[in-house]
Structures are given as C-alpha cells and as structure tokens.
Amino acid sequence: MLTPSIFKANDIRGVVTGDQPEWDVAGARAVGAAFVAVLGLAGQEFVLGRDMRTTGVELAAAFIEGAVAQGASVIDIGLASTDQLWFASGFFDMPGVQLTASHNPADYNGIKFCLAQAAPIEPAMLKQIAELAMGPELAPVAKRGAARSQDVLAEYAAHLHSLVPLDGMRRLRVVYDAGNGMAGHTAPAVFGPLDIETIGLFTELDGSFPNHPPNPLEPANLVDAQRAVLENRADLALVFDGDADRCFIVDERGEVVSPSLITALIAQQELAREPGGTIVINTITSRAVDKVVADAGGALVVSKVGHTSVKAKMAEHHAIFGGEHSAHYYFRDFWGADTGMLAGLHVMALLGRSAGTMSELVAGLPVFAASGEINSTVADVPAVLARLAEAFAGRGVQNTDDGLTIEGDGWWVNVRASNTEPLLRLNVESRDAAQMASLRDEALAIIRGEADA
Known part of the structure; x- marks a missing residue:
C-alpha cells in the first residue's frame, strides 16, 4: 500500500501504524524496486541504513527485497543516523537510502534518498519513483542482486574528527540530548575519543520516544537539555533530532542559540x-x-x-x-x-x-528579533497566500520563489507550506522587536482567518 500524499518534496514520509496507515511493507518493497529501476541500478550496488523506529527493520528488509529482485545489490549498514548514511554514500561512492521519518511522531516512517557522493536526488526522479511504485508490480529480473552487511560507524567518526581542528581545546563539559534517537548510537563513537566530559540524556534507542518528541524546533523539547546544562554547570548542550542530522545548541545559561x-x-x-x-x-x-x-x-x-x-x-x-x-x-x-x-x-x-x-x-554577531516558526493548519493555502499578498501590497518587495516572502526595510515576512507536514509555516524577522511582533500578529490573524473581512 502506498498513499500518494507520502511522497513529499524531498523524501517520503507517512503513517505506518494504527487504523489508517499510509504505507506498509508491500509499499516499501514497491519503492525499493522502483528506486532501482529509475536509477538504473541493476547490476550495481547502493548503501542502505535505518533509524531506530519500531517499523524500521521490516520496512528496510522489504525495501531491500524489492531492490534485489530488480538486480541491485545492497550494502546494509544497519542502524545509522541520516548523516552517517550520507557519509556511507560518499565513502562507498554509491547511491544511498535511509529509512527514517526524522522528527515526525512515532507512528511515522519514511525514506530519504541520495545519489553517489551524497548528491541530492532530483525532484523528477522522486516523481518517477512514486509513479512507478504506485503502478503495476514490477516483474523480477533474471539475475537477482544480493545483500551484505557492513558497519561503518568507526569510519564515520574518524572522518568527522579529520575535518575539525580538535587540538588545543580546553576540556569542556557537554550535555547532549539524543531524544531516544540516533544520536544515542553515533555520539558515543564520535565523542568517546575526545578529551571532554559528556552528560547524555535519553541515549537509549527507542522509536516510541518516551521522553519527548524528536523535534528540537519545538521549544518544549529543549527544556530537558536546558535544565541539565544549569544543573551540571555545563559549557553547552547539543540537542539532536530523531535521525540526528540536525543539532540545536544551548549555551551555558540554558538559553537556546538560534x-x-x-x-x-x-x-x-x-x-x-x-x-x-x-x-x-x-x-x-x-x-x-x-x-x-x-x-x-x-x-x-x-x-x-x-x-x-x-x-x-x-x-x-x-x-x-x-x-x-x-x-x-x-x-x-x-x-x-x-x-x-x-x-x-x-x-x-x-x-x-x-x-x-x-x-x-556569539555575543558579537548581529541580532534580529524573530518570531520563530509558527505553524497553522489551513484548508486553502493559495487563498491564504493571496490574502496575505493583498494585505501587504505596497509595503515591501514580494517574492514567490519559496512560498510568499515580503521584504521591507529591516524586516521580512515569509509564509510557506511545509515540505513534510500538512502545515502552513510563518516566519517573521525585524531589527525591532515591537515591529516583529506587530507583523507577526497581523500575518497570523490573516492566516487563521481572524482578520476583518
């Protein structure tokens, strides 16, 4: 089963458990077969990893089966953060696939793709994969591929160390919040050889996310790390999302650094x-x-x-x-x-x-007042954007390259549809905090239908 809505702008995301799943094992098998066909990988290899989500093992196995039936061979690196998969794509010089839903809730899973050397897959390719996977089942080819396992965690950590000037550092006390996600797998390998003191939070891999959701963009999910910094008099905290490709920083005061x-x-x-x-x-x-x-x-x-x-x-x-x-x-x-x-x-x-x-x-860096990302569910995105464009007409330069951006003297407003969720996202910034708040409130009222007709 594959629901068209799971195919997003950059990857695949959808519900896989509960009463109304959007894709399943059969869908994963179909996507694996389509991936090989679209990229022409019969007779070639690609690398595949997965995060700790409870459905990851069966979905990864199904994807591999679909790919192997189309003649491709797979290097399965097992549990991996998404950036570890990007590393493996570069390390092996081959396309890559990561089974993950990143920061989405526990009932989701998804797939991220890349070409060799971690190059981004083209949108047209993702569209082709979707069309082929949702069509008639592909017949197996005469010569099946094969799958083998290879752990690259140590190589990943060594590569990261080679890219950062780590000598001459004073000893730091570092909190890191894995959020029961993949940083619990990768951080010990990366931090272990360093002369730092680490305090790990929620490092056990658990795709049900029992402590807090794996999305550090939500302020509530940063509270544990902020508290731990203060309680342990730490120098900073690192807060990772579910697949550990994003990292938020908390300073020694427990304040989030933008x-x-x-x-x-x-x-x-x-x-x-x-x-x-x-x-x-x-x-x-x-x-x-x-x-x-x-x-x-x-x-x-x-x-x-x-x-x-x-x-x-x-x-x-x-x-x-x-x-x-x-x-x-x-x-x-x-x-x-x-x-x-x-x-x-x-x-x-x-x-x-x-x-x-x-x-x-960071004290010497320029400071702007920002709204942060404010999400709203709306029934008609184009209509909302049109109302915003009319309301802000003549007050700044408007651009529609990525949603709607209105840029004025020292301020800007952007409203865009999410690439991964059914949401409209508002962001506002200004040199002046009062102006930012006024612009934010005005835009939000229009988005949520509270403005005067």
Missing part, C-alpha cells in the same frame, strides 16, 4: 579559512548571516527550504558551508551534505579554543 547564529558563527570560521568563499542559506535564515558573510568578504546564495534544494545549491556554487533556520548544516568537505554532528564538533572546537563562554562566543 541556528541562524550558529550558521553565522561557522560561516565566519569557514570564510577565514577560505576567503571569498560561498555560503548557502535558505529563504528564512536570519539576515544576520547576510551581514556576517558580507563583512567577511564572502558570497551568499539563497536556496529554497529543504535539504534537497540546499544540497543542489551547495554543489552548483561549490559552496564551503550552508545553514538553515532548522539547524541543518551543510559542509563541502562532507560531500555538501547536512550533518548535525559535524556542526556540533565545530561549535565545541570554537568554544574550546576560546577563553569565554558559549554566550560570549
């Missing part, structure tokens, strides 16, 4: 290493990054929101680094792919070589 400021911080470092380099951000990353990149003499490229779009821009412009508001961080020396763990290591290295605190490390 991912946009982390983007600016790492961008400064990378531009010092490669003057004039290109940095990629998405539509709703803070304009603080624009200023930092300009001051450092770098070039800035803006992408649509989403890892497929950002990775494509990273490759197109040979960018050294990229960052999104959602704490996805992309590195050229990691095949242009996103890795929360590598970003966390860079932040720890920057802090460990400084004499100050985490809050002092």
Whole structure:
C-alpha cells in the first residue's frame, strides 16, 4: 500500500501504524524496486541504513527485497543516523537510502534518498519513483542482486574528527540530548575519543520516544537539555533530532542559540579559512548571516527550504558551508551534505579554543528579533497566500520563489507550506522587536482567518 500524499518534496514520509496507515511493507518493497529501476541500478550496488523506529527493520528488509529482485545489490549498514548514511554514500561512492521519518511522531516512517557522493536526488526522479511504485508490480529480473552487511560507524567518526581542528581545546563539559534517537548510537563513537566530559540524556534507542518528541524546533523539547546544562554547570548542550542530522545548541545559561547564529558563527570560521568563499542559506535564515558573510568578504546564495534544494545549491556554487533556520548544516568537505554532528564538533572546537563562554562566543554577531516558526493548519493555502499578498501590497518587495516572502526595510515576512507536514509555516524577522511582533500578529490573524473581512 502506498498513499500518494507520502511522497513529499524531498523524501517520503507517512503513517505506518494504527487504523489508517499510509504505507506498509508491500509499499516499501514497491519503492525499493522502483528506486532501482529509475536509477538504473541493476547490476550495481547502493548503501542502505535505518533509524531506530519500531517499523524500521521490516520496512528496510522489504525495501531491500524489492531492490534485489530488480538486480541491485545492497550494502546494509544497519542502524545509522541520516548523516552517517550520507557519509556511507560518499565513502562507498554509491547511491544511498535511509529509512527514517526524522522528527515526525512515532507512528511515522519514511525514506530519504541520495545519489553517489551524497548528491541530492532530483525532484523528477522522486516523481518517477512514486509513479512507478504506485503502478503495476514490477516483474523480477533474471539475475537477482544480493545483500551484505557492513558497519561503518568507526569510519564515520574518524572522518568527522579529520575535518575539525580538535587540538588545543580546553576540556569542556557537554550535555547532549539524543531524544531516544540516533544520536544515542553515533555520539558515543564520535565523542568517546575526545578529551571532554559528556552528560547524555535519553541515549537509549527507542522509536516510541518516551521522553519527548524528536523535534528540537519545538521549544518544549529543549527544556530537558536546558535544565541539565544549569544543573551540571555545563559549557553547552547539543540537542539532536530523531535521525540526528540536525543539532540545536544551548549555551551555558540554558538559553537556546538560534541556528541562524550558529550558521553565522561557522560561516565566519569557514570564510577565514577560505576567503571569498560561498555560503548557502535558505529563504528564512536570519539576515544576520547576510551581514556576517558580507563583512567577511564572502558570497551568499539563497536556496529554497529543504535539504534537497540546499544540497543542489551547495554543489552548483561549490559552496564551503550552508545553514538553515532548522539547524541543518551543510559542509563541502562532507560531500555538501547536512550533518548535525559535524556542526556540533565545530561549535565545541570554537568554544574550546576560546577563553569565554558559549554566550560570549556569539555575543558579537548581529541580532534580529524573530518570531520563530509558527505553524497553522489551513484548508486553502493559495487563498491564504493571496490574502496575505493583498494585505501587504505596497509595503515591501514580494517574492514567490519559496512560498510568499515580503521584504521591507529591516524586516521580512515569509509564509510557506511545509515540505513534510500538512502545515502552513510563518516566519517573521525585524531589527525591532515591537515591529516583529506587530507583523507577526497581523500575518497570523490573516492566516487563521481572524482578520476583518
């Protein structure tokens, strides 16, 4: 079974348990077969990993069976974070598949894809996979492929260590919240060899997420790490999402550091290493990054929101680094792919070589007042966007490259449909906090139908 709605802009996401599942084992088998057919992988190999979700084992096995029946062979790396799968794609130089639903609730599962060297799959390919998987069952080919297992966790950790200047650091006390997700698998391998003190929260792999949902974009899911920083007098905390490809930073005061400021911080470092380099951000990353990149003499490229779009821009412009508001961080020396763990290591290295605190490390960066991402469920997205465009007419430059963006003098408003969930997302930013609040409230009233007719 496959429901068309599970095929998103960048990947596959859908409910797999309960009374109304959107896809199942048979669907996973069909997608595995379609993946091989669309990419022409008969007689070739690809690499596959999965996260800790309770349905991961059976869905991965079904995907492998569908792929093998179409003549492809599979290197199964087993339990893996998504960035570990990106690593394996680069390490083996072959396409990759990750069974994960990232930050979605426990009843979801999904699939992320990449080409060799962790290159993003093209939207047209994902559309072809969807069409083929939902059509008549593909007949098995004469020569089946085979599957073998290979653990690459140690190689993944060693590669990350090779990319970060870890010498000369003072000893840090670091809290990390795995949220019962894949950081509980990868963090010990990455942090173990370092001269740091670690305090792990919810490190047991549990796809039911018994402690808090695996989405650090929601402030409630950061509270445990904030409390642990204060109670343990830690230097910082790292909070990972379910598949550990995103990493949020909490400073020594228990305050969350905006991912946009982390983007600016790492961008400064990378531009010092490669003057004039290109940095990629998405539509709703803070304009603080624009200023930092300009001051450092770098070039800035803006992408649509989403890892497929950002990775494509990273490759197109040979960018050294990229960052999104959602704490996805992309590195050229990691095949242009996103890795929360590598970003966390860079932040720890920057802090460990400084004499100050985490809050002092980012204190000199530009500050804008931001609404954060506010989600609403709406029945008619185009109609809402049209009402917003009319309400803001003449008050700023409007752009529809990624939802609707209205940019004024020192402020901007963006409203866009989620790539992964049935939601409309609002983000507002301004140099002035009062102006930000006013713009936020005005836009939100329109989105939720509370404005005067």
